[in-house]
Amino acid sequence: MTEQDGLPPGYPQEWEADVVLADGMVAHVRPIRPDDAELIHEFHAGQSEESIYLRFFAPIKRLSDKDVHRFTHVDYVDRVALVMTIRDKIAGIGRYDRIERGGQVAEVAFNVSDHHQGRGIGSVLLEHLADIGREAGVRRFVADVLPQNRKMIGVFRDAGYDASHEFDDGVIAVSFDIEPTDASRAVRMSREHRSEARSVRQVLHPASVAVIGASRRSDTVGRAFLEHIVAGGYTGALYAVNNRAEPGTDIGGLPSHRTVCDIEGGVALAVIAVPATDVLGIVDECADAGVKALVVASEGFAEAGPEGEQLQQGLLARARSYGMRVLGPNSFGLINNDPEVALDASLAAPEHLPPHGRLGLFAQSGALGVAVLASAQRRRLGISTFASAGNRVDISGNDLMQYWLDDDATSAVGLYLESMGNPRKFSRIARKLSSVKPVIVVKSGVGKFGTPRGHRVRATHERPEAFAQMLKQAGVIRVENTHQLFDVAQLVVNQPLPGGRRVGVVTNSDALGSLAADAALSWGMEVVHGPVSVNAEARVEEFRRVVEEALARDDVDSLVACFIPPVASIDPEVVEAVGAAVAGRGKPCVANFLGMRGVSPGGAVPTYATPEDAVRALASATRYADWLRSDRGTRVRPDRINRRTVHELVATVLQRSPRGEALPQEETTALLAAYGIEVWSSVPVHSDEEAVEVYRQMKGTVVLKATSPLLQHQPGQGWIRTGLRHPKAVGAAYRDLRALMEPVGAEGIAVQRMAAPGGVAVEVHSTEDALFGPVVGFGVAGVPIDLLGDMSSRFPPLTDVDIVDMVTSIRAAPMLDGYRGAMPVDHGALYDLIARVSVLADDHPEIASLRLNPVMAHQDGVDVLGASVQIAPAPTRTDAERRAMLS
Structure with missing residues (x-):
């Protein structure tokens, strides 16, 4: 933005946000501006003597114009200030000033209007300042607080950070790292929940x-x-x-x-x-x-x-x-x-x-x-x-x-x-x-x-x-x-959830019973009882008896009851009898009373027009019950993570290429290494003689591969030469590969040490999507992905269970488990790699895309043989670390 727009140079408009306060009302957070001077004077004039003393450690009746100028003129880098406005009046001010220019420690301070105390304004300002500080390389906040300023001490204490307190010369010195923790995230989400619910x-x-x-x-x-x-x-x-x-x-x-x-x-x-x-x-x-x-x-x-x-x-x-x-x-x-x-x-x-x-x-x-x-x-x-x-x-x-x-x-x-x-x-x-x-x-x-x-x-x-x-x-x-x-809905509202997938089927029609049983099998249910059929002319008491007998069985988790009336309309006594038989059993029952749909009178049993509708609803409730009972895991937190290295590298890249760029190999390797991902060295070569020289330095079997992005999605063309063990073979492979690439205008050949034989080539990637944010994908490389689209996707943050499900859910998963006598791959190492990619993508929205391919998964671990990273300016995520309503 420029001064012609009415905003100061460097004004970070992306910091503006609407937020829901603790009382359910809406307020606006934005960076401070020079034209806020009169609003600052008005804000200060409305404060009590006690509030002024707690903020400035002195009874200042009116702020000097010099002080207000200093407060409102900031660089948005080393000196940052935010105001919260309600109906265009300032309700709170938060700021931080780095102790040293470009340093990692900043002094933070807040001032909340006496008229708006208790609305969570200080907590929201701290969230926003901490998130802005982290993006700018600040790692720690410090603050001096008077002991009697219990509200401000409470803001720091209740934020979920691991804060230290030292008492010196009548002042409490508070200090804490602003990297999000489990506790700080839980606090933020809890406050967001309470505010939005209210x-x-x-x-x-x-x-x-x-x-x-x-x-x-x-x-x-x-x-x-x-x-x-x-x-x-x-x-x-x-x-x-x-x-x-x-x-x-x-x-x-x-x-x-x-x-x-x-x-x-x-x-x-x-x-x-x-x-x-x-x-x-x-x-x-x-x-x-x-x-x-x-x-x-x-x-x-x-x-x-x-x-x-x-x-x-x-x-x-x-x-x-x-x-x-x-x-x-x-x-x-x-x-x-x-x-x-x-x-x-x-x-x-x-x-x-x-x-x-x-x-x-x-x-x-x-x-x-x-x-x-x-x-x-x-x-x-x-x-x-x-x-x-x-x-x-x-x-x-x-x-x-x-x-x-x-x-x-x-x-x-x-x-x-x-x-x-x-x-x-x-x-x-x-x-x-x-x-x-x-x-x-x-x-x-x-x-x-x-x-x-x-x-x-x-x-x-x-x-x-x-x-x-x-x-x-x-x-x-x-x-x-x-x-x-x-x-x-009519099932889960009115009936208990199934205890498992074992189903009983009772009916007075063989045809309806067969339809129900076949539908149950098609939806992954296990028919363990029936279909049990009574005579079409059977009395109500007999149908009730078979319903009760089915529900009494220990191996029946849920029941499908199908009844076709011998006359034109359903007998209300049948409905009542089934409802009475189901009541208090603790097991769900869905009913197909031909001609009825909805909740039966009295709300006892959900009824459906067809057996297939009844079983589909029951299968949905069963899968949900399975999910409830399942272990949903714990959030993955790999060790050996250096966020600062990636942050600084990304900042350097965007400084030289404001629109972003594909990282060269050296920076790609450094970025991934900061998250514990080791990429095998790949040396670019430009002639057959250079390829031979690199081969001699590597002292072992090598591969030559084309590295042009033009060739990433052209399988089956022979863009890689493997098993090269002799200088003549390396030179010939280079010339052959070069001749194959020239007609399509592709450039770039690299030499790499060859991985041990065996194993399965897989791909792990992440993309930063404008709608979903970070998305992590996994699949077996080659035909399963390129031709069949066999890839699983998950949305960080991931749990360990998410990652296991991600790997086992693809159709090609048996290839990882010892398919046709091969040795099973090291699943633990593969899970760890996916976890690192997911955390990297979650931490850094500037990583527009990341692709690890090929990754050789084998019995002794995983080897990342190829990697590419695209950096771009970070989009505004819809669910960031600071609370904000969509605009």
Whole structure:
């Protein structure tokens, strides 16, 4: 940025971020600017004498202009300062100054407004300063704190760093390394969770609601919202707002107000249903009225084109500058079925409103919101809460998952995702939520054709299989459509999870029993009992008896009950009998009562239209139960890691090539060595005589290989010559290889010591994806990868179990285990190599791509024979070490 832009030279705009505070409200963090001088004076004037003394160790009534100039004029390198603003007023200041220019130790200090104490501002500023410092090479923070400044001592103590404290001359000297630790990451994520959950709770549990755009006409969106809230029996205060209504008139039986500012006592939640061009002005009025959150139902934003996109950006900017959360725009609304709230602020017709239950639902588009709620209602499947994000400008599925983590009223979660703005954060939160509640996701893909207009989504180069693997890694139950979502939901909400894969099948129809048993086998289940068939004309008591006998068996983990009525409709006594037989058994039962779908009356047994639907849902629940019982491992932390070396090397590369470059071999070797990865020496040669000379120096069998990037994806062309043991053979191999490369314009030949015979050539790579962040891949090199696409992908940070699964999940995995009499490779060494690559990719987003190929895996370890690294300016990761909302 330049001074012409109104910003000082070197202003790091990428440090700006919106954050959710501990009370659920939104604030803005940005670097300090010279034009903040008056704001600094105003901030200082509002502080108490005690706060001033604790910060400056002296009673300074007014800061001098010289001091303010020094505070606001920083270089953003050795002197860094951040301000947190709320409604364009400074609520907190944090800064660090390096003890020595370019040094690794910096003195850190904070000052939080007396009016905003207890909102977590100091903790957020410390997170951001620490992350900025690490990127700039700072390794340690120090601070002098007065003993009576308990709040600031608490900020350092509670951050999760290993801080030391020394008392000297009436001052406590605090010192700590700012490298993230398990404890500091846990603290950051816990604070993020509590803040975002509280923020969503304010949206779902408002004490008062105003519908802005409520009309006397019954065919308008605003009137529909108002009527549905009234019909739902909302327990809070409800207001109708219409700027054209005459004073004293009623709308839907409620007194009307010209603006939300006319409502005495303020409003917690505003539902906005006005033309898109009027929304920004309404947001300003809501801010003046103290509204905390908005549901924007209005259309005509980013989905409508460039002008709508500008309106949408303006909506986000204004709402966040006022500290408000936004659901929408183009939102279908929200529902909270808690009897103490009873809020139906949605466009769903009352007859389509599902009953009160324990399923939390999230959808994006309005049309799908209608379908989702109607489907739940038809199945008699109760929901706890529902939200439609529309264009997802602010509140997303990630926010709702944070809320549902702590919501005792929700026992399972269903998400219909048309797009995903922060998959890295989704994976982290979903893994945590899945460990306590089933998470069911409908997501068709991640390609550009699957993203609706108006959704802010980064482009990705990863295959759809990688996204599916991310969901599996997080323990998510992925389904193909809403039909399957509710098939699974009605099971996991109403039945216990299966204890294993052993299934019993009982029926009164041989055909239905065969269909159920075959479906179970196809989904990886084990049929251990049945199909047991009773006579088609059997009495209810007999069918109940075979159900009870199956559930009583120790070797049956779950049951499929199929019943076809001898007459046109199902006998309610059969449904009741199966429900009674299942109750209290502690084992799940899915039923196929022909003609029924949904939760049986009384909520005892989930029923399905076909045996295949029932078994598919049961198989999904079984796989989820297996994941819950499995050891998910511990985060990998290889030894012999030198982050500073890589950081300095990357900085050097970007200084000479601001757009990035492919590293030369010497720097590639040095970078990998810093993470304990040894690459075999490969010496470039430019003539047959030079090749022979290098061969003599290596004193052993060598290989000659083409190193041009043009040839990396052209298998089968003979770009390598192996087993060279004589000078004449080396010279001839060089000439032959050179002649083969010339027609395709490729250059670059290298000599390398030949690895021991045997073993399996594999590839390990990582890429920095704009959407997903770091992605690590593994596969057997050559035909399995190049022709068959047989490669597994995982998303760091990885656990040891993730890595084992990564290696064993590829189809070519048997080649690593002693295929056809070969010796098994050293799996431990292979796992260690993948762990090092994953940590390297996670630590350094500037590594745009890394490829280790070939890697010879053998019984005695792994040998990295080839490596390439591409460096590029680091993208802004969607889930960095400092809390920030997507913008």
